[in-house]
Amino acid sequence: MNNLLSKPVGLDETIAVIQKDLYRELSLVWQGQIEGYGRVYKNPVNTGESVPDYYQTSKIVTPAWYNAKLDDYEDTYYDDNSAAVFCFLTQENDSTQDSQVYTSEVKIAFMVDLSKIYPTSSERQDSRAQRDVAEILRNYNFEKYNITGIERRVDFVFREYLTSSIRFNDMHPLHCFAMKIDLEYFLTDKC
């Protein structure tokens, strides 16, 4: 299921366009159910665990999206009822040169079960999953962002989040990776 905002604005609007393209095209090349999420929030969770240095807050965070139907937040980590989950991780500081076009460093994080998305292959096709995503990103709306890199392993991709509670070892058939993009968006169309 692609969990889209009905009236996205600004950064969310640009992300929603990419989210639609990704979901539609990945559904053609990957088997199984895909869960797509837009921009997720760093939501605090009181765990009593020590605070990581890289995220100075009194609390630990999980990536969560706001499910308006349930009137509640839900985390967007991997769900083994699906074959793949992806979401957009954003930073808190976006830059602009002209107060019109803003640039945001965004990571599109993927958590997939390779045996489900490629059921006919017994080998670990992690690079194939990364290639499929990269090709889609290159083919659609490429003028709105630059691909700046790729990250792998769940603890590295989600290093700003609490990952100790996730039962997701980056071993076959599971795989986590992220495409890093610099994304441009408008908050307003007034010049």
Next chain:
Amino acid sequence: MVLGFSEDFTSKIVLDSQLKGVPTSGLYVNSGVHPSINTENLLDFLPKTDLSFVNWSATKDYGAFLTSRNRDDIIAYDSKIYQSIQGFNLNQTPATETLYWVETNIESLRLKLFLEQVKDKVYADLALTKRLINNQYLYEDGDLPRTLENDYAAWVLEPKGSDFVSIRVNEISLQKDGTTPVNVYVINQNELIETITLAPDNGRLAFRDTDITFSGKGSFKIVIDSTDVLVGGATVDPLKFDGFVAYTASGTGNAPETADYTYNTFGNGLGINVTAFLDATNYIEENLSELGSCFRATFEYMVFQMFLHNSNNRSNRSQRIQMDDQLLMAELKNLQADTVVSRYHKEKKRAITAMRKTFDTQLNDHDGIQIKVGSV
């Protein structure tokens, strides 16, 4: 089903009619338990495997799945999943023969199998499935030729004082000259259950493996047509076995199942190897008023064990929320507070006490040492 599963509106999955039906015991295992135990949470911790089932075959004899627990007794028919609910299920169309099949789905099957695991734990906790006799041989190595009188000769096996005893015949032999096979009839309450052929081994004791299990009401007979056999001079003491009575008999009539049998105490050439055990299934289902709370507490306990250990290696949102190790450990370790584990032990103790009063006292498990702790 004897035990029910209450709708709690936490999942979009529609459970099958067997789970949704009103339980004959009036007991819903998932109601009145810890609030974390709901359908969605359970399904997010139970094994999640993508399964496909073979298509139904009119020529295949299916068994009752919850008894056999064999995946072959679940089939695909008309793009739906059906579970066999009766044994000897041959050529019964799944979509129409509702006495033999129930339409189901994989989620319902996962829940039902978990309930069966709970049942098994209750059996084990209460030591209700107990072996009374293990591989007891009933035979005499005879060398006296004898022509059996009347039309039929039999071993008669009767559960002693309880309907909860099952008797399994593991091996059978016939001491008789020659090698010409003879028919052996298995009879219960004047009904022929099974006929097997048994070849003698030129007068030697030669046992052949069988898999005949008696359980239920009435005596069971293993019968042969009267013939020339080899016997010994010993007499049969019918009361010397725990859990069942065994004696020999001879019958007069036109058919083994309708013949009139006269009991005797001498050998007839037939030898059997018998295992007798308490079969708790009937007992539990007939005494759920006493054991129902124990079931529910065991269910609650096992669910929390599953939450703590994530034994099926699930990874999803419900799993992450429920797997709070500290809270789960408290529920599973603290015997002082009103926790899952304390409720489990309390109900287990109550069930054992009730069972001691009602279960067949002759067959109770008196093994082991009981230590009572008093004040010092």
